[in-house]
Amino acid sequence: MPVGLTEQEIERVDELVGTRRKVARGMPLYLSGESFQSLFAIRTGFFKTEVVSEDGREQVTGFQMAGELMGLDGIGTGQHNCDARALEDSEVCVIPFNRLSELSREIDTLQHHFHKVMSREIVRDQSVMMLLGTMRAEERLAAFLVNLSQRFLSRGYSATEFNLRMTREEIGSYLGLKLETVSRGLSRLQDEGLLSVSNKNIRIHKLDDLKKAMSPRC
Amino acid sequence: MPVGLTEQEIERVDELVGTRRKVARGMPLYLSGESFQSLFAIRTGFFKTEVVSEDGREQVTGFQMAGELMGLDGIGTGQHNCDARALEDSEVCVIPFNRLSELSREIDTLQHHFHKVMSREIVRDQSVMMLLGTMRAEERLAAFLVNLSQRFLSRGYSATEFNLRMTREEIGSYLGLKLETVSRGLSRLQDEGLLSVSNKNIRIHKLDDLKKAMSPRC
DNA sequence: ACCGCGCATTGATCAACGTCAATAATGAGC
DNA sequence: GCTCATTATTGACGTTGATCAATGCGCGGT
Structure with a gap:
């Protein structure tokens, strides 16, 4: 406030x-x-x-x-x-x-x-447009998780361990992906050792690398 | 005003x-x-x-x-x-x-x-998110052209004949597509008889059908 | 008016993601 | 604690749009 x-x-x-x-x-x-x-x-x-x-x-x-x-x-x-x-x-x-x-x-x-809050909403929407317009599936997922992580952190919760409140389908809808692609992407990030997924529970092991995963393939 | x-x-x-x-x-x-x-x-x-x-x-x-x-x-x-x-x-x-x-x-x-203008900008951004998240290439293109058409109309210009001010690449960036896909999409809409394209000049022949082309494959 | 570069079109191939399907795991409700 | 419906995972395959490439055209600038 x-x-x-x-x-x-x-x-x-x-x-x-x-x-x-x-x-x-x-x-x-x-x-x-x-x-x-x-x-x-x-x-x-x-x-x-x-x-x-x-x-x-x-x-x-x-x-x-x-x-x-x-x-x-x-x-x-x-x-x-x-x-x-x-x-x-x-x-x-x-x-x-x-x-x-x-x-x-x-x-x-x-x-x-109040004006600032509205303006920030516009900027947020524009960054989602960027995500939907230019990023690949795994990059979108990484960006999504990093964003959640930061928001939990700023509220005093852990940035590296949290529970998703939404389904894979809802994540997919938000990211412009199908739920299967979301599931595969999470599995892949897990295989790469960046995080652990157990249903809705996410543990981020390498937050830095997850941030890097937002950028085009290394 | x-x-x-x-x-x-x-x-x-x-x-x-x-x-x-x-x-x-x-x-x-x-x-x-x-x-x-x-x-x-x-x-x-x-x-x-x-x-x-x-x-x-x-x-x-x-x-x-x-x-x-x-x-x-x-x-x-x-x-x-x-x-x-x-x-x-x-x-x-x-x-x-x-x-x-x-x-x-x-x-x-x-x-x-002023508040209304800001709010409408948020709603506009959300409809772009919908476009980027759920529509196929040709649907995006149709939605883009219909939107331009309406905006020209509301300014007293023709809704069915206008010049694009932007390049295929800029259209593609906006729509989350590559410029080649934009070009192919325009050609396809032309082949279907919905409009004529001559470089930046667009003549819409069947605005109703173009609106229908915004929805999933008929 | 001419020149040259940026822009557009079109084709061939490929990779990413969607689709379809089968199975497994979870948790909400009784 | 059990059951069923919802949710998630994984595999095989298909489709869309990206990529790579070559050619042509038009328009802005001089």
Whole structure:
């Protein structure tokens, strides 16, 4: 949350958070087409966001964890443009968007912070475009795991040992691969000694080499 | 530009636009790493945005035309995160970001409009992710052409006859394909009678069928 | 108007990934 | 603790798009 606020301002930002909401594993936080009213800040848990095209194609557009903001895609049209679904039992803070708008008009630090969050989401999406447009299957997997690793680390968890919350199919959808290719890729990274896979449990042995595996074949 | 403003507000939004800037074909509007100060609204011309990864990979992340806003990616870090380059001689309005921030704190219509623009950019990026993640080469090409067609139409130009401003290689980079694949795809769409290609000139004969060509094989 | 280089097209071959299929392992629910 | 459905692994094979290569064309610059 933004720093550099007066105590009074902090109080007002606190009261901005309307309610909390629990979302059980597998349940939607919101669905595409629903009216957009609020943003959601994840307190605990893990989500995926997924877009469904007219012809029925599904694409996972991201995995979100504690501290991240969801729902930004709904501002433009007033309707949510993707489904957000909990991958484990989760809890979110509900942030009514019109109150956020009002308050950010009064507290410029809040305004600036909000703009930064939106901009970073754009940059994140662009790096996924790069991944999908230019990387080979094993490189995508390595990039995906390194990204997860860094995000766990920044939350105080281990960067080298964690449990995946999503299935191979969901990983594949996110990375533009089929689930079999994801499975083979993980097996291959394991064979190369970079990590151990046991179902959803990942132990990274050589994080440096995994980072190198994001780049074209050595 | 936003509607529903008083005359006084319109004046103030007008004075927000600091200067204009001309960018010759091939020249950068900004480069990755440069300090972010302003957003740019395209008055005339055509741009591409491109990200370059650490290991040297390049990915075109979008093509922008008159009326569209560029530079949103720089807000989060204070530095531009991609290159923006003119594909033809162009002119932009320079919008100093700190003045936009101030003014949007006073004019809520402006604030809301700005938030919508950012949100739509996120949604646009997600639909590119869908394209890159799930579509086959010819489907991507069809989707690309249909998108261009609609954007020309909404600007008062022909939806069925236009000139591409970018090379096959740039199209390929955007679509996650090699330039040869782009060329073959265009030839194939031509053979199927959906359109005519003559270098950069495109004439769409069957827009409906082209839209259908975005979906999996019939 | 001309020249030259960048851009586009097309063909042949190849590798990566998808598809289809069979089996195994896991864990959620009773 | 057991069972079944879901998820994951692995193999064999097919297809798509990448790669390599050669040729032709057009347009920008002088």
